[in-house]
Amino acid sequence: xxxxxxxxxxxxxxxxxxxxxxxxxxxxxxxxxxxxxxxxxxxxxxxxxxxxxxxxxxxxxxxxxxxxxxxxxxxxxxxxxxxxxxxxxxxxxxxxxxxxxxxxxxxxxxxxxxxxxxxxxxxxxxxxxxxxxxxxxxxxxxxxxxxxxxxxxx
Amino acid sequence: xxxxxxxxxxxxxxxxxxxxxxxxxxxxxxxxxxxxxxxxxxxxxxxxxxxxxxxxxxxxxxxxxxxxxxxxxxxxxxxxxxxxxxxxxxxxxxxxxxxxxxxxxxxxxxxxxxxxxxxxxxxxxxxxxxxxxxxxxxxxxxxxxxxxxxxxxx
Numbered sequence: 001x002x003x004x005x006x007x008x009x010x011x012x013x014x015x016x017x018x019x020x021x022x023x024x025x026x027x028x029x030x031x032x033x034x035x036x037x038x039x040x041x042x043x044x045x046x047x048x049x050x051x052x053x054x055x056x057x058x059x060x061x062x063x064x065x066x067x068x069x070x071x072x073x074x075x076x077x078x079x080x081x082x083x084x085x086x087x088x089x090x091x092x093x094x095x096x097x098x099x100x101x102x103x104x105x106x107x108x109x110x111x112x113x114x115x116x117x118x119x120x121x122x123x124x125x126x127x128x129x130x131x132x133x134x135x136x137x138x139x140x141x142x143x144x145x146x147x148x149x150x151x152x153x154x
Numbered sequence: 155x156x157x158x159x160x161x162x163x164x165x166x167x168x169x170x171x172x173x174x175x176x177x178x179x180x181x182x183x184x185x186x187x188x189x190x191x192x193x194x195x196x197x198x199x200x201x202x203x204x205x206x207x208x209x210x211x212x213x214x215x216x217x218x219x220x221x222x223x224x225x226x227x228x229x230x231x232x233x234x235x236x237x238x239x240x241x242x243x244x245x246x247x248x249x250x251x252x253x254x255x256x257x258x259x260x261x262x263x264x265x266x267x268x269x270x271x272x273x274x275x276x277x278x279x280x281x282x283x284x285x286x287x288x289x290x291x292x293x294x295x296x297x298x299x300x301x302x303x304x305x306x307x308x
Contacts, residue, residue: 007277019266024296027219041184112173133288143184148182
């Protein structure tokens with residue numbers, strides 16, 4: 001096999017592999033959300049709130065790419081599930097912020113723990129130099145995904 | 155920094171990195187589905203049908219981890235959008251199979267093309283040996299996701 005063929009094969013493999021990973025990621029989040037009685041976007045939004053802290057519905061909409069109506073329905077579901085609370089911003093009483101609640105953090109952490117542990121076990125099969133190379137690639141792949149997300153939202 | 159610390163830092167980085175990639179993947183699929191007027195699970199199911207070919211609702215439920223009721227609603231939405239058709243199995247007229255339609259293939263391909271092209275551009279920054287190492291890791295990460303999905307469905 002010539003180098004050109006082997007490279008083009010490798011590039012096709014990359015696309016198939018990330019597609020496979022993408023499909024499984026979406027299905028995993030769907031199943032995880034279902035296990036918590038939520039929609040997949042709800043779970044990701046709860047995750048974003050846990051990471052970034054309280055924010056307004058408008059800010060959450062921007063971060064998720066969801067419409068105002070969808071964000072309202074989403075916050076209603078999360079509030080009903082006891083994952084977030086709508087509170088008045090102490091610095092500006094006219095602003096309502098969505099505050100992540102501790103229950104949400106624990107449930108989500110428990111759900112993802114086996115995945116985190118398996119990922120760490122996998123890392124132990126590689127040297128530090130290998131991991132640095134792999135993470136540089138995966139980090140860039142995550143950036144590409146972010147750029148594509150921005151493009152889709154336009 | 156001692157080797158132990160640096161390794162444990164790297165393992166934490168891995169978890170954060172895959173979490174970031176996971177969040178962006180879920181949000182990307184959400185936005186892509188929205189652009190096509192579908193739910194994220196719908197898009198993934200159309201993708202699965204395009205890859206694997208016609209199957210029964212029961213088989214699609216097994217592959218996606220969705221309940222019978224959810225699959226029925228999903229196939230209704232995909233049929234309305236012109237992405238699939240319900241047809242009698244030519245080998246067994248009592249069986250109804252869900253058949254992916256060509257329109258779905260083209261729309262989904264167009265939506266994902268820039269992502270595929272950027273991924274292939276990224277690959278060109280690495281040597282073949284580096285890519286083989288990276289893909290072995292990503293492939294195993296995809297397998298972990300599959301195992302975790304199976305666990306969640308139980």
